[in-house]
Amino acid sequence: MNISLLGKNALVGGSSGGIGKAIAIQLAESGASVTLxxxxxxxxEKIVADLPIDKGQNHAFLVVDFSNYEEYKRTITNFFATNSIDILINNTQGPAAGNALxxxxxDYQQAFNLLFKTVVLTTTLALEQMQKNKWGRIINVASVSVKEPLSYLALSNSIRAAVVTWAKSLATDVGKDNITVNSILTGYFDTERIxxxxxxxAEQLGIPQKEVRSEMESKVPAKRIGNPNEYGYLAAFLASEKAAYITGIQxxxxxxxLKSL
Structure with a gap:
């Protein structure tokens, strides 16, 4: 199956490394012009220079600080004043770890600004042209913790769950415009965040970090941590015409x- 995103413009958040970078690379390899x-x-700058341009792609980057909402609002609003996109990857850095106590x-307000308000704002700005074009793809990078909360990620558990339920509601509203809205529930991937x-x-438990990783791998039926490239393949599929009938899902x-259905 050939995934072609020729002529499409994509905006990918959190793409200087890890999952975001892997998604950006795969979208570009599929023919999209990508703004990181x-x-x-x-x-x-380095990643943009390395992205493929053999299909006539025109890549760019935007320096933003997701953790400063007002500054982010100004930057992203200025971007959409002169640009439109077809594919939006909502992805930011995660909030600080820690349990509910x-x-x-x-802390919750800061996480809400980081994970929810930036996503809703960016999506709202992107939707105007998507609705005019009657085509769009919105993909949210979420977490398996929205289904099975991880005790040490109380902020992420809570706010990412809000993003996923918002996305389900939005999918219902924009489905008539040939715009899909889906969320990817991220497991363990080999990234700086992990x-x-x-x-x-490891510091809290007083054990070597490699022991923590080994325990993590043992919990996964596949017995390994995911490669970010594998994430990119899924995102590229969801961004393509091949996934036009897939919307509102996680x-x-x-x-x-995940042990739950």
Whole structure:
């Protein structure tokens, strides 16, 4: 099956590394022109320079700080004043780890701004042209923790669940416009985020970090941590015409980690 995104413009959040970078690469390899977003201009510049342009793609990057909502609002609003996109990948860095007893109202508000308000704002801005074009793809990078909460990720559990239920509602509203809205429930992937979380857990438990990783791998039926490239393949499929009848769903990509249906 050939996945072609020729002529499509994509905006990919959190794409200076990890899952976001892998998605951006796969979208570009499928023919899309990709605009990357993150805080690191140096990393983004290098990635853009390496993206394929053999299908006439025109790549770019946008320096944003998802953790500063007002600043992000100004930047992304200015972007959409002169640009339109066909494919939106809503992805940001995760909030700080910690259980529910360690977090206060201010922490939840900050996580809400980071994970929810930025997603709704960006999507709202992107939808205007998508609805005019009668074509669009909105893909939210979420987590398996929205179905089976992880005790050490109280902020992420809570706010990502809100994103997923919002996405389900939005899918109903824009389905008539040939716009799909789907969420990917992320399991364990070999990224900087996993390394940071494992380091904190190892410190708390007083055990080597490699032991934490081994325990993580043992919980996955596939007995390994996912490669970000595998994530990119799923995102490219959902962004394509091949997935036109798939909308309003939450797709786990977790090596079988989730035990619930």
């Amino acid at each position: 977003m993150s805080r690191s201009a140096d990393k983004l 360690e977090k206060n109202v201010a 390394t940071q979380l494992n380091a904190k857990k 797709i786990p990509i977790d090596g079988g980690l």
